Amino acid sequence: MNTGFSRNLIAGCVLGAFALTTGPVETDKGASIVSGAAHAAGGVVDDPTGTVPDRYVYYPGTEALSEGEVRVIACGTGMPDSRRGQASACFLFDFGNGEKLFFDLGTGAMRNVNSLMIPSEYLTKVFISHLHTDHWGDLASLWAGGWTAGRPVPLEVWGPSGREPDMGTAYAIDGFLRAYNWDYQTRAYKITPVPGGITVNEFDYRGENAVIYEENGVTIRSWPAIHSLDGPVSFSLEWNDLKFVFSSDTYPNTWWNEYARDADLAIHECFVAVPTMVAKMGFTPESALLVGTQIHTAPEAFGKVMTEIEPRMAVAYHFFKDFDTTAEVYSRIRTTYDGPLSLAEDFMVWNITEDEIRVRMAVTEEATWSPPLTGEAQPPGGDADREAFSENSGVALEDMTYSDFISGGTWDGVEEALRGVYKEAEEALGQEFPYPGDE
Ligand SMILES: [Zn+2]
Ligand SMILES: [Zn+2]
Numbered sequence: 001m002n003t004g005f006s007r008n009l010i011a012g013c014v015l016g017a018f019a020l021t022t023g024p025v026e027t028d029k030g031a032s033i034v035s036g037a038a039h040a041a042g043g044v045v046d047d048p049t050g051t052v053p054d055r056y057v058y059y060p061g062t063e064a065l066s067e068g069e070v071r072v073i074a075c076g077t078g079m080p081d082s083r084r085g086q087a088s089a090c091f092l093f094d095f096g097n098g099e100k101l102f103f104d105l106g107t108g109a110m111r112n113v114n115s116l117m118i119p120s121e122y123l124t125k126v127f128i129s130h131l132h133t134d135h136w137g138d139l140a141s142l143w144a145g146g147w148t149a150g151r152p153v154p155l156e157v158w159g160p161s162g163r164e165p166d167m168g169t170a171y172a173i174d175g176f177l178r179a180y181n182w183d184y185q186t187r188a189y190k191i192t193p194v195p196g197g198i199t200v201n202e203f204d205y206r207g208e209n210a211v212i213y214e215e216n217g218v219t220i221r222s223w224p225a226i227h228s229l230d231g232p233v234s235f236s237l238e239w240n241d242l243k244f245v246f247s248s249d250t251y252p253n254t255w256w257n258e259y260a261r262d263a264d265l266a267i268h269e270c271f272v273a274v275p276t277m278v279a280k281m282g283f284t285p286e287s288a289l290l291v292g293t294q295i296h297t298a299p300e301a302f303g304k305v306m307t308e309i310e311p312r313m314a315v316a317y318h319f320f321k322d323f324d325t326t327a328e329v330y331s332r333i334r335t336t337y338d339g340p341l342s343l344a345e346d347f348m349v350w351n352i353t354e355d356e357i358r359v360r361m362a363v364t365e366e367a368t369w370s371p372p373l374t375g376e377a378q379p380p381g382g383d384a385d386r387e388a389f390s391e392n393s394g395v396a397l398e399d400m401t402y403s404d405f406i407s408g409g410t411w412d413g414v415e416e417a418l419r420g421v422y423k424e425a426e427e428a429l430g431q432e433f434p435y436p437g438d439e
Pocket of ligand 1: 130179227
């Protein structure tokens with residue numbers, strides 16, 4: 001996914017960033033490193049069977065947050081065409097008090113989210129900055145996958161209005177549920193209909209630092225972003241004297257300069273450099289200049305934006321981060337900004353407290369399963385559930401099963417083999433499981 005070159009360069013960026021704020025520290029190994037995060041890297045093993053207590057990587061599911069700590073995980077940092085090594089925009093916020101929420105859920109992001117193995121019942125809140133698919137395209141995966149994995153409640157979505165009703169988030173979610181009606185109905189009366197709902201909180205995109213969420217000590221505000229058409233917004237999130245800001249996609253603007261000031265972590269889009277768009281994406285210079293500098297924030301402009309608001313840590317995302325693009329984006333940012341900087345890639349993790357910002361990469365497993373349910377697993381709904389669903393939804397009972405035409409194609413040549421599976425379950429569990437149709 002990444003060459004050693006790009007990884008090393010980033011380590012350099014982060015170290016340089018810390019050095020600016022904390023100053024270099026001499027260690028007993030004689031190397032000049034920095035205090036805080038980087039200093040902890042590696043831990044100490046002083047006997048041959050010892051373990052390393054403190055590594056420079058994050059292993060999901062192994063670290064409890066302290067009470068005043070926030071962990072931010074980049075689950076998508078790339079472009080609209082998500083790729084195997086980089087999903088589209090998604091940042092997961094994980095708070096010391098247990099609150100968890102997403103800023104954007106772009107295409108491909110759920111593959112990354114699922115590798116963190118967080119029980120689905122805790123992943124229910126999604127803040128959508130704008131309705132480009134690279135910022136909400138994987139809602140389908142969270143919606144259906146989390147349902148299958150045992151989320152007991154509906155998803156809750158926050159997103160901006162548009163200039164007209166059909167350009168807003170409520171319209172989009174209504175359309176989403178219509179588009180996935182077949183999926184909804186096939187799960188609703190086989191499992192339970194409740195988690196298939198989505199609660200929409202649409203807010204005015206013109207709000208200027210307006211509060212859109214206040215729960216569990218977390219306050220989220222929005223202000224307009226300037227991107228493509230009216231509608232997109234940027235967010236701030238405040239908790240425990242910490243402040244996080246997320247630009248979404250935007251041309252640099254005065255709202256951001258005013259409301260994002262002094263953030264602890266400032267995540268802002270930073271687009272692919274214009275010459276790269278021409279060379280690698282086949283853009284004409286005219287369209288590369290338009291998209292790369294006017295619709296999005298160019299690296300040089302990203303630097304200006306961060307110099308203006310002076311965050312504790314600036315985070316650049318929304319470019320394909322490769323061995324041959326990282327240095328280019330970095331050097332262009334450095335023409336206008338010399339403060340703390342992370343060039344985001346998928347699975348970059350920031351642990352933030354009042355005293356420290358620790359930047360690491362998560363080490364994840366590709367072959368993950370859904371985490372086990374935290375509550376009791378339920379058997380499939382019976383006739384009573386089906387009847388209740390029919391009554392509430394208006395779907396006729398006879399439409400909640402196969403037509404005679406389709407069931408007429410059933411091959412009974414497998415029945416004997418499948419009866420063996422039922423018998424095996426009965427013997428293993430000491431319980432009767434009648435074969436379908438035998439009751
Ligand atoms: Zn966009
Ligand atoms: Zn985007």
